[in-house]
Amino acid sequence: MIALRARGLTKRYGWNDSLVRAVDEVDLDVPAGQSLAIMGPSGCGKSTLLHLLGGLLRPTEGELWVAGRRIDRMSERALARLRRDHIGLVFQSFHLMDELTAVENVEMAALLAGTSPRAARRRAVHLLDRVGLADRGNHLPSELSGGQRQRVAIARALSNSPQVVLADEPTGNLDSTASLDVLRLFDELRASGQTLVVVTHDARIAAVADRVISMRDGAFADDSMLAGTR
Numbered sequence: 550m551i552a553l554r555a556r557g558l559t560k561r562y563g564w565n566d567s568l569v570r571a572v573d574e575v576d577l578d579v580p581a582g583q584s585l586a587i588m589g590p591s592g593c594g595k596s597t598l599l600h601l602l603g604g605l606l607r608p609t610e611g612e613l614w615v616a617g618r619r620i621d622r623m624s625e626r627a628l629a630r631l632r633r634d635h636i637g638l639v640f641q642s643f644h645l646m647d648e649l650t651a652v653e654n655v656e657m658a659a660l661l662a663g664t665s666p667r668a669a670r671r672r673a674v675h676l677l678d679r680v681g682l683a684d685r686g687n688h689l690p691s692e693l694s695g696g697q698r699q700r701v702a703i704a705r706a707l708s709n710s711p712q713v714v715l716a717d718e719p720t721g722n723l724d725s726t727a728s729l730d731v732l733r734l735f736d737e738l739r740a741s742g743q744t745l746v747v748v749t750h751d752a753r754i755a756a757v758a759d760r761v762i763s764m765r766d767g768a769f770a771d772d773s774m775l776a777g778t779r
């Protein structure tokens with residue numbers, strides 16, 4: 550099964566002299582269970598591509614399927630539902646709610662999706678345990694280290710059992726010890742068969758991915774499958 554498929558995916562900003570082809574006719578197939586790292590110099594289009602794949606940005610041209618659904622012309626309402634039900638998002642700056650505890654941050658999406666409070670709490674506790682934070686559920690984000698906050702954000706991203714987890718520089722704000730914790734977690738997710746797309750400058754994250762794509766000027770410059778090496 551293909552989790553993500555893009556054909557001629559293009560995102561342009563501006564026009565005439567100020568035209569930027571942030572993503573330029575990209576073709577991509579990510580089979581379910583594959584972990585993919587996207588690398589490349591600043592400004593090459595990595596974040597734009599990830600935002601397109603997550604239905605957070607609309608392409609200027611091209612076709613895009615996520616979890617078997619064509620999304621490039623989907624209504625905003627249907628897109629919001631698709632993000633809620635099938636996509637997990639992890640950002641560089643965590644995006645946790647400061648006034649909610651770790652467990653409340655993780656259960657929030659399930660509650661909004663209509664899961665019962667008891668089931669949402671049970672799942673959130675399970676996910677915090679999975680990311681190694683069983684004893685931090687009642688802490689506020691301000692009481693957690695950067696690495697712990699990012700692990701809470703990853704637990705939250707997993708709360709809807711997403712078909713695809715998309716992460717934009719998940720270790721970008723972390724020191725190297727904290728990055729290592731997040732890296733181990735991504736490696737565990739990869740080993741468990743979670744489909745993952747991670748935009749990263751961190752060669753250690755790329756080293757644990759099944760496949761690494763390098764971008765240059767909005768297009769793929771190099772695509773290496775690391776299959777067989779693990």
Ligand SMILES: Nc1ncnc2c1ncn2[C@@H]1O[C@H](COP(=O)(O)OP(=O)(O)OP(=O)(O)O)[C@@H](O)[C@H]1O
Nearest residue numbers: 562563569571589590591592593594595596597598
């Ligand atoms: N909203 C916008 N309006 C105009 N241009 C934009 C916009 N967002 C991004 N761009 C341009 O699109 C190109 C790709 O940007 P993008 O953020 O995707 O790159 P990136 O590879 O993720 O960079 P970085 O590694 O620095 O985060 C850049 O030239 C950027 O200036």
